[in-house]
Amino acid sequence: AQSVTQLDSQVPVFEEAPVELRCNYSSSVSVYLFWYVQYPNQGLQLLLKYLSGSTLVKGINGFEAEFNKSQTSFHLRKPSVHISDTAEYFCAVRDTGRRALTFGSGTRLQVQP
């Protein structure tokens, strides 16, 4: 069984500041890792994913994440946020033998002017 921990339920940040949203996971098997974003009253949209290869993955809207196997982390970063980045962000894992995603509890990013 896997689990995902997003330590911060809310992250307030000023516009143009950098941000890091933390994600840690536990699993006894190899996993794929994902970050999804959910804008208000909308469905989930994939930001980026790690399947294999380079541990630094780049996604849409200027986001990137780094897979750290030794620390079982997959933190999401953006060097300069915009008001439009205000949304809820979900980290998710899927073991390579299953299809179902296991999600973290989400982090609400609030970008202030």
Place this chain on the structure above:
Amino acid sequence: GAGVSQSPSNKVTEKGKDVELRCDPISGHTALYWYRQSLGQGLEFLIYFQGNSAPDKSGLPSDRFSAERTGGSVSTLTIQRTQQEDSAVYLCASSLALAGEGEQYFGPGTRLTVT
């Protein structure tokens, strides 16, 4: 192209009634998933269909929940004798059945309120 669609977008029902939620996956996607998003439990997997294989029902919370997928396309999630704790947003996703990968595309969800 069209994404995953779900209907209705909102459903209010009385405790004890049955409800049916519909999902139309992206054309050509052979894998279909149902998830539930609620305040208390976050995002949880419910059930997964892959082609003609037996579905993975390991996430269904009780035997009041069932789902079917007809003709490998449209899926219906049925909740019998609804309870207030069933109130949540029910999300459907679909993907190509690529080995090991297959990005899941999510629909907008159905918000279910049980009064």
